[in-house]
Amino acid sequence: MSVIIQNPLPGIDKAMVIVGSDLRGTIYGLYDISEQAGVSPWWWWADVPVRTQDGVWALSPNATQKHEPRPQGRSEPTGPPASRGMQILKIQDTPSVRYRGFFLNDEQPALTNWINANYPQGKYGPGFNHYFHSRVFELLLRLRANYFWPAQWNSMFNVDDYANQPLADAYGIVMGTSHTEPMTRATKEWSTFGEQYGGNGQWEYDTNNASVDPFFKYGAQRAVPYVANTLFTMAMRGSGDTALSLTQAEAIALLGDVVTKQRKIFGEVFEARNVTEIPQMWCLYSEVQGYYEAGMKVPDDITLLWADDNFGNVRRLPLANETSRTGGAGVYYHVDYVGSPRDYKWINTIQLEKTVEQMQLASARQANRIWMLNVGDLKPLEIPINHSMDLAYNTPQWGYDSVPKWLELWATREFGPEYASNISSIMDTYGMLAARRKYENIDMTVYSVINYNEADAILAQWEQLAQEAQAIYDKLGEDWKPAYYEMILQPVLGGQVVNQIHIGAGKNAHYTEQKRNAANEIFQQVLDAFKMDHKLTQRYHNLLGGKWNHFLDQTHLGYDYWQQPMRNALPPMSYVQDLETSLAGNLGVGIEGSNATVSGDDNYHTLSSEVLTLPPMDPYGPQTRYVDIFARGVLGCNWNINASQPYVHLSQTSGVTGGSNGTDTRIYVSIDWPSAPPAPNSTIVTLLITSSCEGGQWGNYGPPSVLLPVNNTLVPSNFTNGFVESDRHIAIEADHTSYSTSVNEVSYITLPGLGRTNCGVTLSPVLAPTQNTTTGPVLLYNLYTFTPTPITNITLFISPSLNQNGRERTLKYAIAIDDEVPQIRQFVPSSVSTAIFPTGWAGAVVDGVWGQSSGNTTTTSHKAFKVAGAHTLKIWAIEPGVVFQKSEFLFCSFFILGGEGKRLPSNFLFCFVLFCFGGGR
The missing domain is CATH 3.20.20.520 (Glycosyl hydrolase family 115)
Incomplete structure (x- = not known):
């Protein structure tokens, strides 16, 4: 407790008194005053400057001043010295944890x-x-x-x-x-x-x-x-x-x-x-x-x-x-x-x-x-x-x-209020990106480079975060830059670089299989990122005359088993011989969702076939698909691409690839749905690629073409709130319920920002008894399907929690479609008495969820959708501590984070889809 006392001792008219119940309590009071005066707990360990003040004032109990919960906010760091009024009548309760x-x-x-x-x-x-x-x-x-x-x-x-x-x-x-x-x-x-x-x-x-x-x-x-x-x-x-x-x-x-x-x-x-x-x-x-x-x-x-x-x-x-x-x-x-x-x-x-x-x-x-x-x-x-x-x-x-608010208060204390909200957003986003798969567990195969634009989306998220973090660094006063680099900028830039290295290596492998010249460019980009990783480390080590030299000595690239690598190393990569031309000519064509390349032969499409088929498009799925045209030789070649139907739009229809002036081109394909054949309609559109190139543009092979299935599907006008199947796939974020129920003061709450992509949903209160499917609260999601099927895999992505409530109350959930009898699933296996962790645990903690790893089927159910149309997915958490993140309906998957659900202006919920064919990385 700190308080102003009148005439505490002879000769002293007024004094500020700090009282603790013990030695530590008094010390906490002293350091609380220190912090209010502008001294961060991290003044030495993270070099947060101590801001000088013209004066420090103990305000009377009746003075008006806003005081935020700890961490305490403090004045903007780049301005002139200022006076500081401190909260004096302050009583701290007993700490929550002894x-x-x-x-x-x-x-x-x-x-x-x-x-x-x-x-x-x-x-x-x-x-x-x-x-x-x-x-x-x-x-x-x-x-x-x-x-x-x-x-x-x-x-x-x-x-x-x-x-x-x-x-x-x-x-x-x-x-x-x-x-x-x-x-x-x-x-x-x-x-x-x-x-x-x-x-x-x-x-x-x-x-x-x-x-x-x-x-x-x-x-x-x-x-x-x-x-x-x-x-x-x-x-x-x-x-x-x-x-x-x-x-x-x-x-x-x-x-x-x-x-x-x-x-x-x-x-x-x-x-x-x-x-x-x-x-x-x-x-x-x-x-x-x-x-x-x-x-x-x-x-x-x-x-x-x-x-x-x-x-x-x-x-x-x-x-x-x-x-x-x-x-x-x-x-x-x-x-x-x-x-x-x-x-x-x-x-x-x-x-x-x-x-x-x-x-x-x-x-x-x-x-x-x-x-x-x-x-x-x-x-x-x-x-x-x-x-x-x-x-x-x-x-x-x-x-x-509370996390965004806590981060904002923390950032205010360390760097002042002007950028505190921005810093809070940066570090909250950083926590999700860094935790979805720890750096040591990322490799070149983790994020898909062909499906869902997943790898590029990951890189874009890191690029955006890095730009935001750098922009604030550039505005800070010089005294605050070391602390900002140590706690914010280096982690963000370091995380970006690690993802660039592994995703770049994945692209290099893909491009090498396609025999693209660009495999060599990607190789160099990865090498440059590897060097940048070292530069970021050296920059950290050289701060403030080398004060923190060695604190980033830890290796983090090149893991091949559980223990740290003895030296940072790049993933395996390849060069292609760019002084010679491919047997299939100077140009190659690839598509979204496939490793295959035409013209020519490879392991991913039928020999002597020069045709690739894009994943289908429908009104509820991705708004674009892509076709890549790329160099596989030494000459520059003109090319043209045209669609056989006018309602198919191409982002680019001609260009030059290869040679000294050409570039690889990604062409985005979209549909003008109002001009497409009215629903219900399915058709195959042909994309024709032509080129004139000296010496034969396709080598000893025929010209390539790309087929695009177009499915103009339609849901009834009375289906106004729910998720719609697209390409035999639905993905639902846990909090995107159509509705949920509450029973006996037990309900579902959203945990904002938790998990890999959005949030978590769990039972509250956490001391609630075991629930059942008859009277317990339920999450309901409306669906509309087009594909009758005897078996659909429904996978729930659930936080990797463990059976913290003992062997008698293991973590379980229940699932049902429509009015069928709910199926109860214990997704965290019971451990035998001598086992430390349950079966599947290693994959769950690496992936950040139960349900992702191959062979881990504890969160996958097999349901029949014998009739197309409207359905309802029902999910019950049987025990507190179950945290739902996402559910997916699919036949197969080649991406780690799962589909991306979006809400349309008409209140539809739909997902970007994955077409399961042609193999994938």
């Missing part, structure tokens, strides 16, 4: 290399000393956090610098150790000093407990002066973040003995304290959750620290019968990770909306004693760190729709 902090982990190469360059080498390894940790502790307190797990790959917090532990205590930081380091002893302490305890030297309690016990005991003894600010990790795991080399039953029996012994040590070391009053936690990470669920129990005063799956999906939360434990529960959550199915540890790939959704669920389920965030190297994860700490401090304040 222990809030982060874990420095996966700290090689970036953080370790930076430490080695900036701090003296320690006796036993990198210099993670008290000078470094003082910077970390200040940041924690300025973020109103209080809990810390130190780096542990090659360091020992209490040994590398004997000032570390007393310094943490002086700052009021609660010290802990990671899930694999019990009793405040670092992993490296055993490998360095374990031999002094005798025994066989193995980290095995069943065979070497006589040595492990005194090792544990010293950790408690060392913490005696600091026990008020120590939270002990209990039990044990195998050496080096692995499971114990025992069966599950053996491990459970052994760990029961370990915890009993550890508690006995507390009684011996802390004689004046009740063991139940010593803060302790058991982290149910990885295989350890299986021990708990198989029956292992610890005393109720030990906090159960549930964990996510390393990808931001909480595996389990307290059940109703587990919420009365005196130790409570918490969550260990990742924004950085090393491990299967693949690392992600380069730059920020976190969608804040996902964090809100998962942590609001944790809060509602009373997992609010500890929130520990794995932050990797700390930089460059400033935004998700700040967001998570604010969410932990005041969880109710930051609801499902």
Whole structure:
């Protein structure tokens, strides 16, 4: 609390008094005043300038001044100094989460290399000393956090610098150790000093407990002066973040003995304290959750620290019968990770909306004693760190729709109000683009270069975002540019470059198959992007005289299994011989939706056939299709293209391709539907391509032609709200319901900005009981189909949530068409007691949804549409925590993000379609 008091002491007429319930509370009050005066928590770690003021004023309680929720806004950074009035009568409630902090982990190469360059080498390894940790502790307190797990790959917090532990205590930081380091002893302490305890030297309690016990005991003894600010990790795991080399039953029996012994040590070391009053936690990470669920129990005063799956999906939360434990529960959550199915540890790939959704669920389920965030190297994860700490401090304040507002307040504090709204939009969009598939999981085959214009649409989104981010950078004052580059511009430009590299490599492969000259141009563009990736890194490393040199040392290109590549590398690419002419002449023709090329032969169309067929067009599908005319030789050639029907429009009908002046041309085909044969009508339009080129324009092959199926379909006038089939395909964003129902105060809510393309839809409240298809709320989507079929695949794209409500309430949904009996599907398989993750999990976290990966059929249903016409899709979430993103009706798919639904002015909903023929990449 901060307040103005009259005559607080003799000789003082008026004073501003800051009062905390403890040391940390007072520090939070001081730093709150500092922040109101214009000092960002990131003033050192992200170089946000401290804005000078002409004066700082403590306003009386009756003064009128608007105060936004934290993060606090502050004055525009490029103007002259100004006076600042501060909010004085301010009372902070008890934080939502008692222990809030982060874990420095996966700290090689970036953080370790930076430490080695900036701090003296320690006796036993990198210099993670008290000078470094003082910077970390200040940041924690300025973020109103209080809990810390130190780096542990090659360091020992209490040994590398004997000032570390007393310094943490002086700052009021609660010290802990990671899930694999019990009793405040670092992993490296055993490998360095374990031999002094005798025994066989193995980290095995069943065979070497006589040595492990005194090792544990010293950790408690060392913490005696600091026990008020120590939270002990209990039990044990195998050496080096692995499971114990025992069966599950053996491990459970052994760990029961370990915890009993550890508690006995507390009684011996802390004689004046009740063991139940010593803060302790058991982290149910990885295989350890299986021990708990198989029956292992610890005393109720030990906090159960549930964990996510390393990808931001909480595996389990307290059940109703587990919420009365005196130790409570918490969550260990990742924004950085090393491990299967693949690392992600380069730059920020976190969608804040996902964090809100998962942590609001944790809060509602009373997992609010500890929130520990794995932050990797700390930089460059400033935004998700700040967001998570604010969410932990005041969880109710930051609801499902809060991310844009939070980002705007954050941007106001860091860069001033003038561009705060723009920055919020940029970083919110960035979160969706970066999280839809983490950079380390993108490769040349992920986004389709022939279907749906998907790859080009992805590149266009990144290009737009990069332009917006660069435009603000160009307007900022010079002092603010380093911070902006570190937290905003580099991530945006870096993300753009990675996508350019992989999509460019995919285009190179496609063009090489077509024997296009342009394969070589794309090769060079990818090489240029690869060099740009390095330049962006060097620019970051050279900021402010090299202050952050090494923080982008992390490799991120060239993954071929789960572990980081030892060096950045490009995907495989090819050159074509552009000094010679193709056997099929100097020109080639390709089309949307196919790898095939005419004239000539290839693996993608019938030999000796010079005809390609475009995906069909109808009034409810894509408004254009395309034909590519491209160079495959050494000469420039004139060409013409004409349609056999006047209602087919071509964006270009002639041109020159190849040679010194020619260019490859993409011709967009569209239909003048009012002039087309009236519905219902289906016809085939021929596009004729002619050319005159010296030496034979088509080599030894015939001239090419392209066929375009035109289907002028029509829905009845009484179908006014719904989705219309186009090319045997329908795609529906989850929030585009025709209508939905609410039952007993249980309803569906939209989670804005969550997911890969638009938003999520989920049940509310999250503590609702299990629903059923008879009385539960339902989502309804009106459809109109043209194709009677015995089997249609309906796939729901669902956020990769896990069975956090236990084995008795696994995540399920139900689906029905029209009045058929609903089919209930459990899309997250139940894990056997020894399994860490369910079947299909790896594909789900890589794709960002259940339902995308091949072989993962848990969200695909097979339904009959025996009669064309109007239908209704009905979807029920049987359990809270199911988050729908999109549904698709289709026979096959060659693109990752799914169809694009749009609402027509007449309130129709339709999708861009994928025609399933001719193969695809």
